[in-house]
Amino acid sequence: MMEMMEMMEMMEMMEMMELMMEMMEMMEMMEMMELMMEMMEMMMMEMMEMMEMMEMMEMMEMMEMMEMMEMMEMMEMMEMMMEMMEMMEMMEMMEMMEMMEMMEMMEMMEMMEMMEMMEMMEMMEMMEMMEMMEMMEMMEMMEMMEMMAHTRSSAFRARFLDNPDKVLSQNAWDDVEWDEDRLAEAKAKVAADEVTLSEEEIRALDDDAGQHWDVFYAKNGSRFFKERNYLHLEFPFLVAPPAEGAGPNVLLEVGCGTGASVYPLARQAPNHLVVKCFDFAPTAVEVLKSNPDYAALGSIDAFVWDIAKDPVPVDHLAPNSVDFVLLIFVLSAIKPDDLAGVLDKLYSVVKPGGRLIIRDYGRYDLAQLRFKPGRKLDDHFYVRGDSTQVYFFTKEELAKAFETAGFAVVNNTYDRRLIVNRKKQQTMYRVWLQSMFVKPEAEASQ
Numbered sequence: 001m002m003e004m005m006e007m008m009e010m011m012e013m014m015e016m017m018e019l020m021m022e023m024m025e026m027m028e029m030m031e032m033m034e035l036m037m038e039m040m041e042m043m044m045m046e047m048m049e050m051m052e053m054m055e056m057m058e059m060m061e062m063m064e065m066m067e068m069m070e071m072m073e074m075m076e077m078m079e080m081m082m083e084m085m086e087m088m089e090m091m092e093m094m095e096m097m098e099m100m101e102m103m104e105m106m107e108m109m110e111m112m113e114m115m116e117m118m119e120m121m122e123m124m125e126m127m128e129m130m131e132m133m134e135m136m137e138m139m140e141m142m143e144m145m146e147m148m149a150h151t152r153s154s155a156f157r158a159r160f161l162d163n164p165d166k167v168l169s170q171n172a173w174d175d176v177e178w179d180e181d182r183l184a185e186a187k188a189k190v191a192a193d194e195v196t197l198s199e200e201e202i203r204a205l206d207d208d209a210g211q212h213w214d215v216f217y218a219k220n221g222s223r224f225f226k227e228r229n230y231l232h233l234e235f236p237f238l239v240a241p242p243a244e245g246a247g248p249n250v251l252l253e254v255g256c257g258t259g260a261s262v263y264p265l266a267r268q269a270p271n272h273l274v275v276k277c278f279d280f281a282p283t284a285v286e287v288l289k290s291n292p293d294y295a296a297l298g299s300i301d302a303f304v305w306d307i308a309k310d311p312v313p314v315d316h317l318a319p320n321s322v323d324f325v326l327l328i329f330v331l332s333a334i335k336p337d338d339l340a341g342v343l344d345k346l347y348s349v350v351k352p353g354g355r356l357i358i359r360d361y362g363r364y365d366l367a368q369l370r371f372k373p374g375r376k377l378d379d380h381f382y383v384r385g386d387s388t389q390v391y392f393f394t395k396e397e398l399a400k401a402f403e404t405a406g407f408a409v410v411n412n413t414y415d416r417r418l419i420v421n422r423k424k425q426q427t428m429y430r431v432w433l434q435s436m437f438v439k440p441e442a443e444a445s446q
């Protein structure tokens with residue numbers, strides 16, 4: 001038993017040993033494995049490092065590449081920038097040049113504008129001067145006419161210049177004869193003038209004639225034409241009472257303006273003169289009607305009518321109804337081609353026996369000779385600075401026009417005066433027409 005036990009112990013020991021051995025082997029193995037693992041780990045680490053290194057290298061390469069690229073890009077950029085700068089410089093230069101050119105241009109334009117303005121101002125000054133002169137001339141004429149009215153019946157009427165040395169001794173000389181030289185000079189001056197305006201411009205002036213006169217009245221109102229308080233003295237029949245049993249006389253004024261003629265006449269004959277008057281400038285008619293005497297007298301019928309272009313307004317003017325017609329500086333304002341039509345219309349409204357009184361510009365009057373080149377519209381027909389038009393008649397053509405319309409001449413003369421500005425020692429040769437025509441009684445019965 002003992003042996004057995006020993007044997008068993010031995011066996012157990014052996015087993016134990018074996019186990020131990022196995023364990024040791026196991027442990028070795030484990031150690032080995034651990035070692036291997038460590039090695040693996042190390043390898044892995046190395047690998048990782050390597051990879052990192054590689055990555056780093058790659059990165060570096062990449063970076064280098066990128067740097068290179070960047071460098072290239074930068075260089076390209078720089079090149080581009082240089083080009084751009086060059087371009088900009090060029091552009092700046094161009095801009096500068098353009099600016100300079102522009103400035104030069106602007107300077108030139110300014111200069112031109114200045115010059116134009118100066119020219120315009122000169123022109124305006126000239127025009128104003130001319131208008132002033134025309135105004136003065138008209139005023140002079142009006143004053144002269146008034147003076148004439150006062151002197152007509154007096155002993156002072158005939159102031160004849162028989163001694164040329166005495167010309168400055170008076171303000172005016174009557175019935176001044178023109179010598180051959182003066183007439184030749186005037187004819188040469190007028191003949192040298194040419195029509196420079198185009199047909200369209202001339203047509204437009206005629207189309208807008210009423211508007212131009214309207215502007216004149218809008219600017220001057222009733223200040224320009226002074227009341228003519230001498231007409232009833234010069235033509236007493238205008239205000240004389242009508243024949244027994246006959247109705248009031250009818251006076252018609254053509255182109256009445258603001259009423260400088262009609263008011264003094266209407267006031268002279270408040271109970272037996274009916275006054276009809278018209279103008280194609282609406283402002284003139286408005287101003288005329290705004291006179292307190294228009295309503296107070298109640299004998300004036302003022303209306304707007306363009307006698308050259310429009311038919312007779314029968315509501316104002318019945319056929320054969322007018323006794324007297326006043327045409328004061330109005331026929332000269334009408335285009336010569338329209339004169340015949342105007343006279344036909346007047347003929348239709350004038351009574352048989354009715355008289356027409358005309359005062360107007362005569363050929364080679366100072367006003368005609370004063371016109372500067374560029375103002376001529378047709379033979380002896382001109383445009384003033386304010387665009388109103390004026391014609392200068394001979395007494396022969398006036399008579400012919402009236403006779404063609406059916407009227408007969410009562411009188412038809414030139415009023416040639418020498419006006420003297422003694423202060424300035426200047427002489428002015430004025431030529432006006434004074435005419436009277438009648439619608440023959442016999443004509444009416446035909």
Ligand SMILES: C[S@@+](CC[C@H](N)C(=O)[O-])C[C@H]1O[C@@H](n2cnc3c(N)ncnc32)[C@H](O)[C@@H]1O
Nearest residue numbers: 213225255257279280281306307308328329333
């Ligand atoms: C020189 S001013 C004379 C005004 C007025 N007779 C006087 O002596 O006070 C000429 C006038 O004729 C007028 N006129 C011109 N042509 C006319 C026309 N075709 N029909 C009506 N009036 C006209 C103008 O408007 C202007 O008032």
